[in-house]
Amino acid sequence: MFLVFFVVFFPVARLQDFQQFQDLHDPQNLQYLHDLQDTGDHCTGASCNPPLGDLMVGRAAQLSASSTCGQQGPQNYCIIGYLEEEQKCFLCDSRLPYNSYSNPDSHGVENVITTFDPDRKLRWWQSENGVLKIITSTP
Template sequence: MEWACFIFERDPFHLSLGHTPTRPHPCEQSSCYPATGNLLEGREKQLSASSTCGLRGQVRYCIVSHLEDRKKCFWCDSRPHNANNPGLSHGVENIVHRFFPK
């Protein structure tokens, strides 16, 4: 007498007769990047700029992808650091933001 065994899979991820299914990798459906942190930290001395806005005073600049929204326009002032308003100091030496002091 001969025996026949039939296995019907209802679920593609179901294990049967030593068959190990491969689940889709989570990054196949969307982008998958590790958290990088601030890649400039520790490299400040190598940082330079080909152009800097506001070298002689305030200049208005807008984030290109949000030109229709006036809230995405800002003032740039690259003159020497102003301790009273550090948000205006856009010199290349002020680019790297730290959450903790050196």
């Protein structure tokens, strides 16, 4: 009996490769992306796989939202759906970034970027209650 193991390697781009793309409208950045595509280094057989990575890494400070709970000071937000616990309204204060010890009630827009931190499930972006047509963007 023979056992055959196939190992597939997916190239992962380095963080600095993505940080240079602050402006995708810059012709140099577009040319670099085009050159990466044409290298063929990421092709095996009939399959080509571009470099993988999270394009939001390093851009948390550039995110914005038209509504964030507690951005101007402490504010209540309420969960308007099914909730088993009795408490349905909570306090948020997003004037400073999330910190599990000093500011656990911060729910700023920077929290939309997923991390692998142990407390990642305690971080999320929270809009203000009752605000419609919320816009989030990066410059």
